[in-house]
Amino acid sequence: MNRLSATAFSAGAAVWPRYRPEEYRAGIVHLGLGNFARAHLLDYTDKVLARRGGDWRVIGVSLRGTAVAEALNPQDGRYVLIERGLETHARVIGALKHVIAGPRMASCALAAMSRPGCRIVSITVTEKGYGIASDGALDRTHPAVAADLAHPEAPAGVIGLIVAALAARRAARLPAFTVLSCDNLSHNGQKLRRAVLEFADATYPHDLAGWIAAHATFPSTMVDRITPAATRDTLAAAQQLTGHEDIAAVETEPFRQWVIEDDFSAGRPEWELEGALFVRDVGPYEQMKLRMLNGAHSMLAYSGQLSGKAYVRDVMADPAHAVLVRRHLKAAAATVRGLAIDLDAYATALAERFTNPSIAHATAQIAMDGTQKLPQRITAPAMEAMEAGSPVRPFAFALSSWVAYLARRDACGAPIRVDDPRADALIAAVSGRRDAATLLATIAAACPDVLPEAMSTGAFGARLEESLDAILREGMTAVITQEAMLDAE
Structure with a gap:
C-alpha cells in the first residue's frame, strides 16, 4: 500500500485538495501541532486556500516530541480528516507545508517564525503548555519559562520562542506577527500578551517589550470541535477512504466553531468564508x-x-x-x-x-x-x-x-x-x-x-x-x- 503524499493519485471516497498546495508559501507557524489543530485551524485554512489561494500554508511545530513530524513529513504534510456524524465524510488536507519537531529543533522553529513570510504564529499547547498563571502573569516557576529566562538566546518554550522571534524581526526591521492562541485558556489573547511582555521586559534590552506592545497583536479566540485521539479504526478508515496508507489521520465531529477578535497586525486568511465569526469581544x-x-x-x-x-x-x-x-x-x-x-x-x-x-x-x-x-x-x-x-x-x-x-x-x-x-x-x-x-x-x-x-x-x-x-x-x-x-x- 502506497503512503499518502503530494504525488499520490486520487482514489477512494475522500475529497482531495481542489488547489495546488505547493503553489503557495507558508504564512502561519503553528506551535503544538496535535489532532485538534489539524481538525480545526488547518481545516478552515485548507478550505480558504481552495477558494481564495494565498500564501497561508502552515508550518507545524511540535515542541515535545517527533512522532507528528515522523508521521507527516514523509507524507508531504498530507493527512486525512474524517468527519463522523450521521454520515462519514473525509478530506485530504493540503494546507500543511511541513513539521518541525523535537526539542533539538527549536532553533529551526525560531528561524521559521523569524522569516519575512511569517505573519501569524498560532498555538494549541493546552493550558499547561504556556507557563502562564491563572491571572495572566508569567509563571517563572514553569520549567520551560525558567529555562528560557536563564537562556533567552536559545528558547525552547512557547513564550521564549515568541519573544525571541519578535526580537529577531525587530532587529531585521520586519513587521511583528499576530500571536493567535487557539486553546481553552480564558482570555487567552490578553493573558498571553501580558506574559510575553513580562518575559521580554525581563530578558531583552532596548525596549523590546514596548515595541511588541505597539506592533504585535494578540487576539483572543474561542474554538470548538470535539476531536478524540486517533485509533487503529481511524487509520483503517483513512486507508479505505483514500486508497493510501495514512498514519497521521484525524477524526472529528461535523460541528465546528471559531470566534476570533478581529485584531491582526499583518493580515490573515479569510476564515470568515468558512464560518469563522470575527467579533470585537470574544x-x-x-x-x-x-x-x-x-x-x-x-x-x-x-x-x-x-x-x-x-x-x-x-x-x-x-x-x-x-x-x-x-x-x-x-x-x-x-x-x-x-x-x-x-x-x-x-x-x-x-x-x-x-x-x-x-x-x-x-x-x-x-x-x-x-x-x-x-x-x-x-x-x-x-x-x-x-x-x-x-x-x-x-x-x-x-x-x-x-x-x-x-x-x-x-x-x-x-x-x-x-x-x-x-x-x-x-x-x-x-x-x-x-x-x-x-x-x-x-x-x-x-x-x-x-x-x-x-x-x-x-x-x-x-x-x-x-x-x-x-x-x-x-x-x-x-x-x-x-x-x-x-x-x-
Missing part, C-alpha cells in the same frame, strides 16, 4: 463554551471514569447520567451573560453532540490537567451561582467527582497516578486520607484556585462534603442514580 462566547461545553465535559469525565464509562457517548447512553449532564448545562447557562443566543438550544445541541455514537471521545482524555481547567470551567461559575443564590448542586457534584477521582486507590491501596501538572501535590494531598472532610481540606490547601475558601466552607462546603462522602461510601454509580432522581423531583 469574552461572552468564550464564557459560554468554557462553562457549558467544557464544564459539562469535566463533570462527566470524572464521574464517567468512576462509573466505568470509557467514552462520552457511554455517559450519554446511561439515562441517569445523561440527566446530570443536562442539569449541569442548565446550571452553567444561568451564569453566562452578554450573548443574544438561545442558551437552551445551545445546551440541547451540546447534549446531542455528546451523544454522537460515531465519536469515541475518551473520558480519560478529558480528565487530564484538572487543576488547569477547573478554575474557569467549574469554580468561576459556581462562585457566581453562590452569589446569585442560584442552584449550586451541579457544581458541587462536579468538584466532588474530581476529588473522588484523585482519591482512587489501586489494588494495594495506594493512590492512582493522575495526569496533571500538579500531580505530585495532588497525590500528596490524598495519600493516606479516606474521609471526605480531610480530603477536601487537603485539596483546598493544595489548590485554592480550584477550591477557594468560600467554596470549601459554609453551605457550599457542606454540600461538597456530603456529595464526596456519598461517592466514597456508596460508589459513583449509586450516587449518579440518586442525583438524577433528585433532579427529577
Whole structure:
C-alpha cells in the first residue's frame, strides 16, 4: 500500500485538495501541532486556500516530541480528516507545508517564525503548555519559562520562542506577527500578551517589550470541535477512504466553531468564508463554551471514569447520567451573560453532540490537567451561582467527582497516578486520607484556585462534603442514580 503524499493519485471516497498546495508559501507557524489543530485551524485554512489561494500554508511545530513530524513529513504534510456524524465524510488536507519537531529543533522553529513570510504564529499547547498563571502573569516557576529566562538566546518554550522571534524581526526591521492562541485558556489573547511582555521586559534590552506592545497583536479566540485521539479504526478508515496508507489521520465531529477578535497586525486568511465569526469581544462566547461545553465535559469525565464509562457517548447512553449532564448545562447557562443566543438550544445541541455514537471521545482524555481547567470551567461559575443564590448542586457534584477521582486507590491501596501538572501535590494531598472532610481540606490547601475558601466552607462546603462522602461510601454509580432522581423531583 502506497503512503499518502503530494504525488499520490486520487482514489477512494475522500475529497482531495481542489488547489495546488505547493503553489503557495507558508504564512502561519503553528506551535503544538496535535489532532485538534489539524481538525480545526488547518481545516478552515485548507478550505480558504481552495477558494481564495494565498500564501497561508502552515508550518507545524511540535515542541515535545517527533512522532507528528515522523508521521507527516514523509507524507508531504498530507493527512486525512474524517468527519463522523450521521454520515462519514473525509478530506485530504493540503494546507500543511511541513513539521518541525523535537526539542533539538527549536532553533529551526525560531528561524521559521523569524522569516519575512511569517505573519501569524498560532498555538494549541493546552493550558499547561504556556507557563502562564491563572491571572495572566508569567509563571517563572514553569520549567520551560525558567529555562528560557536563564537562556533567552536559545528558547525552547512557547513564550521564549515568541519573544525571541519578535526580537529577531525587530532587529531585521520586519513587521511583528499576530500571536493567535487557539486553546481553552480564558482570555487567552490578553493573558498571553501580558506574559510575553513580562518575559521580554525581563530578558531583552532596548525596549523590546514596548515595541511588541505597539506592533504585535494578540487576539483572543474561542474554538470548538470535539476531536478524540486517533485509533487503529481511524487509520483503517483513512486507508479505505483514500486508497493510501495514512498514519497521521484525524477524526472529528461535523460541528465546528471559531470566534476570533478581529485584531491582526499583518493580515490573515479569510476564515470568515468558512464560518469563522470575527467579533470585537470574544469574552461572552468564550464564557459560554468554557462553562457549558467544557464544564459539562469535566463533570462527566470524572464521574464517567468512576462509573466505568470509557467514552462520552457511554455517559450519554446511561439515562441517569445523561440527566446530570443536562442539569449541569442548565446550571452553567444561568451564569453566562452578554450573548443574544438561545442558551437552551445551545445546551440541547451540546447534549446531542455528546451523544454522537460515531465519536469515541475518551473520558480519560478529558480528565487530564484538572487543576488547569477547573478554575474557569467549574469554580468561576459556581462562585457566581453562590452569589446569585442560584442552584449550586451541579457544581458541587462536579468538584466532588474530581476529588473522588484523585482519591482512587489501586489494588494495594495506594493512590492512582493522575495526569496533571500538579500531580505530585495532588497525590500528596490524598495519600493516606479516606474521609471526605480531610480530603477536601487537603485539596483546598493544595489548590485554592480550584477550591477557594468560600467554596470549601459554609453551605457550599457542606454540600461538597456530603456529595464526596456519598461517592466514597456508596460508589459513583449509586450516587449518579440518586442525583438524577433528585433532579427529577
